[in-house]
Amino acid sequence: MKAIGIIANPASGKDIRRLVSHATVVDNNEKVNIVKRIILSAQGCGVERIYIMPDTFLIGYKAIEDLKISKELNIDVEILNMNIKGNVTDTIRATEIMEKIGVKCIVVLGGDGTNRAVAKAITNTPLIGVSTGTNNVYPEMIEGTVVGMAAGVIASQTCNIGETCMRDKRVEVFRDGQLVDIALVDCVISKQTYVGSKAIWNIEEIDQVIVSRAHPAAIGFSTIVGTSLIVEEEDDFGALIQVNSGRDRVIVPIAAGTIQEILVDKPRILGLDESVHFKPTYNGIMALDGEREVPFKAGEDIEIKVTRRGPYRVIIDRTLELAQRNGFFKR
Numbered sequence: 001m002k003a004i005g006i007i008a009n010p011a012s013g014k015d016i017r018r019l020v021s022h023a024t025v026v027d028n029n030e031k032v033n034i035v036k037r038i039i040l041s042a043q044g045c046g047v048e049r050i051y052i053m054p055d056t057f058l059i060g061y062k063a064i065e066d067l068k069i070s071k072e073l074n075i076d077v078e079i080l081n082m083n084i085k086g087n088v089t090d091t092i093r094a095t096e097i098m099e100k101i102g103v104k105c106i107v108v109l110g111g112d113g114t115n116r117a118v119a120k121a122i123t124n125t126p127l128i129g130v131s132t133g134t135n136n137v138y139p140e141m142i143e144g145t146v147v148g149m150a151a152g153v154i155a156s157q158t159c160n161i162g163e164t165c166m167r168d169k170r171v172e173v174f175r176d177g178q179l180v181d182i183a184l185v186d187c188v189i190s191k192q193t194y195v196g197s198k199a200i201w202n203i204e205e206i207d208q209v210i211v212s213r214a215h216p217a218a219i220g221f222s223t224i225v226g227t228s229l230i231v232e233e234e235d236d237f238g239a240l241i242q243v244n245s246g247r248d249r250v251i252v253p254i255a256a257g258t259i260q261e262i263l264v265d266k267p268r269i270l271g272l273d274e275s276v277h278f279k280p281t282y283n284g285i286m287a288l289d290g291e292r293e294v295p296f297k298a299g300e301d302i303e304i305k306v307t308r309r310g311p312y313r314v315i316i317d318r319t320l321e322l323a324q325r326n327g328f329f330k331r
Contacts, residue, residue, distance in 0.1 A: 002155040003049040004042060005098035007091055007118060008035055009110035010057035012133040026132040028057045031109055034130065035063040037144030038107055038151070043075045045152025045328075050077045051103060053094035056086045088117045095121035104155040105314065107147055112138045112220075112289035116184050119170065119311045126154050126165050127311040137185045137218045138289070142316060150316045153323040161312060164319040166233060168310030169212035169272070173286060173294055174303035183288035184310060186211045186222040191284045193295070203254065203262060206243040207284070210276065212306050214239060216253075220290060223252050229267040238306030240276060241267045276304045 008031050039050055052060030060079045067073035080097055084090045091110075095118045098106055105126045108118050111133015118127060128147055129139030154164060171183040189208040206221075213233050214226035225231065225241045227250045246265030254260045270276065279299055286294040296302055323329065 001049055001102075002047050002152075003051065003101065003103045004047055004151045004155050005051045005053075005094070005101075005103040005106040006035060006038060006060070007053045007094050007098075007106060007108045007110070007114070008055065008059045009091060009108075009114040009132070010055045010059060011086075012110035012114050028059060031057075031132055032059050032062045032066070034109060034132070034144040035059055036067055038130075038148040039063060039067060039077060040072060041145040041148030042152045042155070043073070043148075045149050045156075047148075047152050047155050048075055050075065051098055051101060052077065052079050053090060054079050054082060054084050055090065056084065088113075091117040092121045099123060099125050104157065105151045107151055108139065110139065111136050112185055113291050115139055115311075116182065116289045119168075119184055120182060122311050124161075124312060126161060126314045128314045128316070137213070137220060137222055140316070146316060146320070150314055150319045153319050153328060154314060156328065158326055158328055159319065159322045163322055165312040165314050167308055168233065168313050169238060169306055169308050170310035171210055171212050171238065171288070172305050172307055172309070173288070174305075175294075175296065176301050177303070181286075181288055181294050182310075183212070185213060185289050186220070186225075187304060188221050188287040188290075189280075189284060190287060190292070191282055192292070193283050193285060203260060204244065208240060208242055210238065210240045210270070210304050210306070212238045212310075219253050219256060221254070221287070223254070224250070224262060224264060225267050227252055228264065229269075236272050236308070238270045238272075239267045240270055241265060270306050273305055273307055278302055 010028050064077050107128045109130045109132045115129045115138045131139040131141040171187045173181045187210045191205045209224050211222045211225045214222045214231040216226045225239050231239050242265035251259050251261050283297050285292045
């Protein structure tokens with residue numbers, strides 16, 4: 001069965017950074033439209049069944065209803081039979097169910113945080129991240145029609161996963177030798193001690209930033225590194241930088257429309273699987289892909305490393321080029 005999954009996060013793009021910056025808003029009605037375009041283009045490219053995560057806004061239900069009314073839906077589209085809690089556990093659970101079903105590709109509508117949640121549960125299923133969040137580095141801003149086409153190519157299994165996908169890096173966080181969480185892009189070590197709105201904002205409280213990728217053309221905390229050192233997706237290393245100390249002052253696009261001057265030290269390159277150990281002298285919290293997730297106490301043994309154990313991310317252009325060369329589009 002040529003099946004794909006769709007996870008659309010109704011909460012993406014609604015954190016505090018929307019209030020304190022000028023980020024583009026992708027509302028839930030537009031997410032419904034994006035899902036409809038993905039369904040129709042995947043259908044046109046041979047996908048036979050689509051599974052969609054249920055959510056509090058009923059994105060999947062509305063997309064299915066609209067396409068049935070317009071009489072454009074010719075394949076089976078099913079909302080997963082699962083209880084929802086309206087939080088990140090829905091995304092993780094939906095990913096696990098889709099993998100158990102055996103979908104060939106999972107399409108994720110959300111930001112870095114949503115894709116990170118999927119990455120915590122996904123194993124070898126190819127992933128396509130569609131940007132609908134805030135300060136996105138990991139997912140791409142790409143038309144839903146093209147996303148559905150690429151998902152259709154992956155589902156057809158006419159191309160090898162090694163040709164169409166990249167195994168991404170991730171930042172792994174350990175406490176007392178146990179893996180406690182991951183980030184796809186950046187881990188920010190902060191002296192703040194409360195979670196609050198989750199999204200980290202106060203630059204003055206940041207101590208260190210560890211990244212799997214960094215570029216000055218991105219938005220967010222990874223650019224604290226990226227304005228001094230570029231770390232590409234394919235590079236077999238990450239980087240660490242000390243913040244609010246050092247000799248250099250850099251201007252950083254910390255959020256949409258927000259350029260901030262920050263004092264930093266010289267970035268340090270971290271090879272894959274190279275461990276960074278530290279015992280903090282203060283209580284604080286680690287923000288993973290922009291969201292405060294892992295509190296820690298002074299004296300705890302914290303280990304952080306960059307690995308290439310992230311998701312298999314579909315490279316859209318490469319996938320469609322391979323499909324063209326293989327005659328996928330000929331009828």
